[in-house]
Amino acid sequence: MVAYHFYFLLLTLVIAASWVGSASAQGPTPTDDEVNRIAKQLYCPVCESTPLDVCPTEACRQWRDLIRTMLTEGKSEEEIKQYFVLQYGARVLDEPPNRLLTYLVPAVAILLGALMLLRGFQMWMKPSITEADEEPKGKPDQDPYIAKLEEELKKQK
The missing domain is CATH 1.10.8.640 (Cytochrome C biogenesis protein)
Known part of the structure; x- marks a missing residue:
């Protein structure tokens, strides 16, 4: 028992x-x-x-x-x-993993876009050469000083 x-x-x-x-x-x-x-x-x-x-x-x-x-x-x-x-x-996940690339790509894209806009505005604002601004094709009026200088150079030869 x-x-x-x-x-x-x-x-x-x-x-x-x-x-x-x-x-x-x-x-x-x-x-x-x-x-x-x-x-x-x-x-x-x-x-x-x-x-x-x-x-x-x-x-x-x-x-x-x-x-x-x-x-x-x-x-x-x-x-x-x-x-x-x-x-x-x-x-x-309700929040994606924190990756540097997530923030870096948009920042670089914005910077590149801003640089392209800046360059475009610079080219747009740059004065273009018109026919009125060009020198005449014929013989330009010479400065008397330049003419005298050229004569002396010819004499030395």
Whole structure:
């Protein structure tokens, strides 16, 4: 009879330990607010421009359940977002990743456009040579000083 009680007690302890261990490993069930806090930062890849927390599709409901499961497993907000980015791409994030190229390309395009406009205005405002401004094709009136200088140069030869 003592052996029977011993085995019964041992079996009860093993079952209780496994039940408590599995319950403590999962952690508390996250609330809807905790799930929606993360879901607000993600967009549905199926619906155009619809946040995951308000999207009515079945896929979004499943993704919210997946967020709940991941929170229960103890995953952080960043780990969950990273999982969705790996699965569906950066387009699911409410803010795209901060990349220098995102800001650099528009700035360079604006600068190049401004330089092209500046150069165009400079060319437009530059006075053009008209026929009235050109010197006559015939022999121009020479300055007496230049004429005297040319005579002396001819004498030296």
